[in-house]
Amino acid sequence: MSAVTAATRPAPTDATAMTWLADTWQMIWRNLLHIRRTPELLLDVTLSPIMFVLLFNFVFGGAISVRGQGGSSGEYINFLMAGIFVQTIAFAGIYTGVLLANDLKSGMIDRFRSLPMAQSSVLTGRTLTDVLRATLAIAIMWIVGMLVGFRPSGGVVGSAAAIGVMLLFGFALSWVGVAMGALVRTPEALQGIIFAAVFPLTFVSSAFVPTQSMPGWLAWFADRQPMTLVTNTVRSFTLQGDPGPTAIPAILWSLGVLAVCFPLGLWLYGRRTTQ
């Protein structure tokens, strides 16, 4: 008996750029079907941000001085919106890891691994779906914000630029989520980590209060961390229509996180699924 040296039938296709796109689209489609079957998967990007906009605006709005950073009207809501946007995007981005960790628990990943598909499309499909989730969150917050007084005087171009900066940041963080999701044993563990890491970062930033009101050492940190850089850029774009001094560092942060976490996420996922 001799071992076969050639294929008995042609392989359907090799993994090319086109099949990678097609496979990624299949993964996005699958994620969208999941959302359709379990709409509660969208609560974190619909109900939660609405509550945050309303609670912060009406509970803290009267007590927090925005020191001239409230746009044309000087209202807290104008200051707040950039912070709420970025906080929601950050949570939704890292939450990608919980969704991935859930997937890793199911047998479906084994099926994907035995198919001649681009294996990375499981991850790109996941993170791109989360860009769509983030877009939905921004749209909802935008409308609710405008109903309670948000006036983005930066114009259409400024608003579009702000949304671009936010989505890039969210996309980068969803790759942080992928890396963490591939590392943790259970989705529940990751949820705890996210809560412990992301909450302090959003509060020690310019998201909800001007950093000038913080003690000097804390303000020093808050002014330099990415959450503040992205928030200030979004605020500047939405209210003034210009990028402000933080736009370039904000974008570099996002690109830097992507440059590290994209390959790291792919590698960790590959390692996890071949065990």
Add this chain to the structure above:
Amino acid sequence: MTRPGSGSPTDPIMIQARGLEKHFGETHALRGIDLEVPEGRILAVLGPNGAGKTTAVRILTTLTHADAGEANVAGFDVRHHPAEVRARIGVTGQFAALDELLTGRENLEMIGRLYHLPAADARRRAGELLARFDMEEAANRTVKTYSGGMRRRLDLAGSLVAEPPILFLDEPTTGLDPRGRLGMWQLISELVADGTTLLLTTQYLEEADRLADEIAVMDHGKVIARGTANELKARIGGERLVITVARPEQLQTATGVLSRIAGDPQLDEPARQVSVAVAGGDGILTRAVRDLDAAGVAVDDAGVHRPTLDDVFLVLTGQHPDAEIQAEADAVAREREQVRA
């Protein structure tokens, strides 16, 4: 099982493993196994839980890497050309690899699209498989609502979407009720009738006997025996004539009668049985019963027993597989309960 065209010595080897080793920490899951399946043949890998069957399948299907040894499937090295291998195999694992939130039809269509079939072909193929597996009624319900047997069938359908020439089935009937098992056997028999090369693992001796051309018996990460079901049975001796007497006090008389028919009868007093190896030959059962009757022995039961694969396993490993399997199955069931809770 014999099929037309099977068994020619020139058939190419579609699945080949040499010296596969794998350990998880201190545990040696595989201690150097060799497997070979020629095109169009069926190999059953038989063994209790923990024998390494699933690990072997996972290596051959590119899901995990071996620590040593090499494996080729359809002529491609599984480690270095996984995409080529994946394009030619179908895999059904022990736990259904399905998307719970998608319907049966959506699952099959998605798998088809991931094999890069055009959308229309993926749709058509999903429809064909649902019809063939008698699942059209459930096709548009989410898998979440399916019974265990339906999940298995859909999972098997999923591995057939691209009509792969090589199929791996890891314990395809474990956890199914007897009817589900019979249905699965029927499906598998039909599948392989058209020349698919199949490697299946099983804990069930009857399953291996019934489906496979050849059997590899695994235990503790090694292949401890291989051959056809008949060859394995021959290793522990031929047929035995077994007589159960009605009254225990007549056992000695019966032994005397049987010793005149064939040599060296063996006694099992609690079971009221005498057995003796017989070289075959027609009419031996009739003659035994007639002679026993003539000697005044009342016979409860008489028959010629061919050894089962159960006996083979007992001889090869020194332990009965089912006891161990039952204990393991109980442990797994308990574990799953805990996961749910």
